[in-house]
Amino acid sequence: MSTAAAMGPPWMGPPWEAEVLARDQETRGLCTLHLRLTDANARAAYRFLPGQFNMLYVPAVGGVPISIASDPAQPQRLAHTISAVGRVTRVLATLGTGDRIGLRGPYGRGWPLEKAEGQDLVVVTGGLGCAPVVAAIDYALARRTDFGQLVILQGVKHAADMFWRARYDAWAELPNTEVRLAADQPDHHWQDHVGLVTDLLDEVPLRPQASIALICGPEPMMLAAAKRLVALGISDDRIWLSLERGFQCGVGHCGHCQLGPYFLCRDGPVFPWSEISWLVGRKGF
Amino acid sequence: MIASRFLPRQHLQTLFDQLDALGYRCIGPQVRDGAIVYDRLGDLTALPIGIGAHQTPGRYRLEHQDHQRCFAWANGPQALKPLLFAPHETLWRTERDDAGRLAFTRELQPAQRQAVIGVRACDLAALALQDAHFADARADPSYSRRRHDLLLVGVECGQPADTCFCASTGEGPAISTGTDLTLTELDAGFLVRAGTEVGSALCDALPLRAPSDGELAQAEAEIEQARLSQHRSLPGRNLRESLFANLDHPRWDEVATRCLACGNCVAVCPTCFCSTEREQPSIDGSGSTRVRLWDSCFSAEHSYVHGRLLRPDTRTRYRQWLTHKLGGWHDQYGRSGCVGCGRCIAWCPVGIDLTAEANAICSDASESAQEAP
Numbered sequence A: 001m002s003t004a005a006a007m008g009p010p011w012m013g014p015p016w017e018a019e020v021l022a023r024d025q026e027t028r029g030l031c032t033l034h035l036r037l038t039d040a041n042a043r044a045a046y047r048f049l050p051g052q053f054n055m056l057y058v059p060a061v062g063g064v065p066i067s068i069a070s071d072p073a074q075p076q077r078l079a080h081t082i083s084a085v086g087r088v089t090r091v092l093a094t095l096g097t098g099d100r101i102g103l104r105g106p107y108g109r110g111w112p113l114e115k116a117e118g119q120d121l122v123v124v125t126g127g128l129g130c131a132p133v134v135a136a137i138d139y140a141l142a143r144r145t146d147f148g149q150l151v152i153l154q155g156v157k158h159a160a161d162m163f164w165r166a167r168y169d170a171w172a173e174l175p176n177t178e179v180r181l182a183a184d185q186p187d188h189h190w191q192d193h194v195g196l197v198t199d200l201l202d203e204v205p206l207r208p209q210a211s212i213a214l215i216c217g218p219e220p221m222m223l224a225a226a227k228r229l230v231a232l233g234i235s236d237d238r239i240w241l242s243l244e245r246g247f248q249c250g251v252g253h254c255g256h257c258q259l260g261p262y263f264l265c266r267d268g269p270v271f272p273w274s275e276i277s278w279l280v281g282r283k284g285f
Numbered sequence B: 001m002i003a004s005r006f007l008p009r010q011h012l013q014t015l016f017d018q019l020d021a022l023g024y025r026c027i028g029p030q031v032r033d034g035a036i037v038y039d040r041l042g043d044l045t046a047l048p049i050g051i052g053a054h055q056t057p058g059r060y061r062l063e064h065q066d067h068q069r070c071f072a073w074a075n076g077p078q079a080l081k082p083l084l085f086a087p088h089e090t091l092w093r094t095e096r097d098d099a100g101r102l103a104f105t106r107e108l109q110p111a112q113r114q115a116v117i118g119v120r121a122c123d124l125a126a127l128a129l130q131d132a133h134f135a136d137a138r139a140d141p142s143y144s145r146r147r148h149d150l151l152l153v154g155v156e157c158g159q160p161a162d163t164c165f166c167a168s169t170g171e172g173p174a175i176s177t178g179t180d181l182t183l184t185e186l187d188a189g190f191l192v193r194a195g196t197e198v199g200s201a202l203c204d205a206l207p208l209r210a211p212s213d214g215e216l217a218q219a220e221a222e223i224e225q226a227r228l229s230q231h232r233s234l235p236g237r238n239l240r241e242s243l244f245a246n247l248d249h250p251r252w253d254e255v256a257t258r259c260l261a262c263g264n265c266v267a268v269c270p271t272c273f274c275s276t277e278r279e280q281p282s283i284d285g286s287g288s289t290r291v292r293l294w295d296s297c298f299s300a301e302h303s304y305v306h307g308r309l310l311r312p313d314t315r316t317r318y319r320q321w322l323t324h325k326l327g328g329w330h331d332q333y334g335r336s337g338c339v340g341c342g343r344c345i346a347w348c349p350v351g352i353d354l355t356a357e358a359n360a361i362c363s364d365a366s367e368s369a370q371e372a373p
């Protein structure tokens, strides 16, 4: 028998053990777990790119793919923001400091940040879709001069679903950075846009020839955003989105994320609109 | 073409003995519960001698025939797939100690040299596809380990079933590659040709003689007849464009009224590779085992994402299966995912024939607006 670390990258498992360092309650149904691999060697070797994901395991319950929502410059401390929607995520949401789970990763193709150097970044997210893009924003802010204007648009359904408000406020203070928030259903505190996040695309100044768009959120929202960006003159190979399916293996073997010519876990989850537009929003795919 | 030699029927046992002496566990076809299955084979008397397999859409029956041949039947429900891609695989175990610390361990079974006798051309093509899938850059360790020491003795198909269409997909009935040893069965014995050095070494140890011209001509005629007897075919080798151009074809609705979404087709298909993972908690709560089971894109769970089902109905599931098998595979593996074995036709409880479905969908002139790039 050998341990996970001794077996090298745990492509097919077994996972590493990860310890919960801290837990933040973001909104009523949403929490962030800050995790640390307990094996020192595994922790030292672990690196990820913005947009990649980990498989998280709760023993005796199951495993789920969750985006890495923390700064890639600090891979020893991994943040995962989790919405409790089913069996596994509900248990994950109950964990607290000191609890231990399994973790395997990172997997997948992340955001095209090298390709985006010298360009404006246009981030359009809906709901929890902001989680996988936060790592990209952190990455860009750490290399601020490598990028042009930073446009960050986030939309939620109810105003109460808006989380990381402090982060958005801080980003809004930065030079050459445009932050806009939208809520479909505002409450009486809401000061920002009322409506869809895609409405905001018409309000911010964009340079279509010099922008790379990163989109993440529910599929109908991504579809609307991509179409709007194309209409605004951004070419379809400059628009990137992160897709979601019921990943199980993460390495292109189990078939759960098969879509047209792709296994989303391996070939994505991030795709340019030019490759995937013909299948996004098609019922049954 | 490598010259064939002839192994008289009474010496077939020598092949088994040789494999045994070399430390191979012999796997071969045998009759069990009314079907031909591949399992541990002690000696040649367990082979399906004088057995034929009558297969039509939704029907599979063995029948006794008046001959002594051992391989005069077309494929049973399974061949190589379960030997390499196990229907039930333990991935890892989790133990939790009193302090709540977790230990994850994986025990790989020690490799066992296996020799499979009686592999068909369709199964060899399917094996090459499973290799491309499981033994890729992130190779599945269990699959790779079992695959590593696998010796393959192929037997060319002289008696395809009504459901077979390997001639149309280009895999058979003759065997051109992928085996250590290839046999062609005749009444008096077998033409034998080696495909690898291991196969050549085996040949050296067998009491082979030169075949007569008559035997060579007979073998060729039987295989040619096997090719000509097949009457099903797909409407082309690459249906990617036409399938994705016809995602709204009414035939998807129609086939969904017949399809039971039982997943039999996927289970018997030698190329289908979907799996699902499950946790099996131990009774005392101290740990659990993560297992991987065969899965089917016809099940509801397969399309579960974020609290909803992507494919809530049989129409979208059948369409997922066929567009992937005959379409998406070309992008992913450079060829179709169908090797023409016909298993899914015979083992479908309602006799749905994918060649008929593909012909109906792809030959239709009225294409929807949706274009694949």
Ligand SMILES: Cc1cc2nc3c(=O)[nH]c(=O)nc-3n(C[C@H](O)[C@H](O)[C@H](O)COP(=O)(O)OP(=O)(O)OC[C@H]3O[C@@H](n4cnc5c(N)ncnc54)[C@H](O)[C@@H]3O)c2cc1C
Residues within 6 Å of the ligand: A053, A062, A063, A064, A065, A066, A067, A068, A080, A081, A082, A083, A084, A085, A086, A087, A088, A089, A090, A128, A131, A132, A243, A244, A245, A246, A247, A248, A269, B276, B300, B301, B302, B304, B305, B306, B307
């Ligand atoms: C790349 C990627 C990144 C993601 N990032 C995040 C993120 O940052 N935060 C986040 O919250 N979510 C994220 N998700 C979504 C998250 O993975 C799903 O919400 C999660 O898998 C659902 O978990 P669950 O609690 O419902 O798990 P379970 O429901 O327990 O699912 C585990 C398995 O059980 C089976 N199953 C469970 N319920 C059913 C059912 N009702 N019917 C059929 N089968 C069922 C499925 O096979 C499933 O794979 C991401 C997904 C992907 C693909």
Ligand code: SF4
Residues within 6 Å of the ligand: B265, B268, B269, B270, B271, B272, B325, B337, B338, B339, B340, B341, B342, B343, B344, B345, B354
């Ligand atoms: S799709 Fe049907 S005929 Fe083709 S390989 Fe699979 S089981 Fe055989």
Ligand code: FES
Residues within 6 Å of the ligand: A246, A247, A248, A249, A250, A251, A252, A253, A254, A255, A256, A257, A258, A263, A264, A265, A266
């Ligand atoms: S998650 Fe298994 S193939 Fe993508």
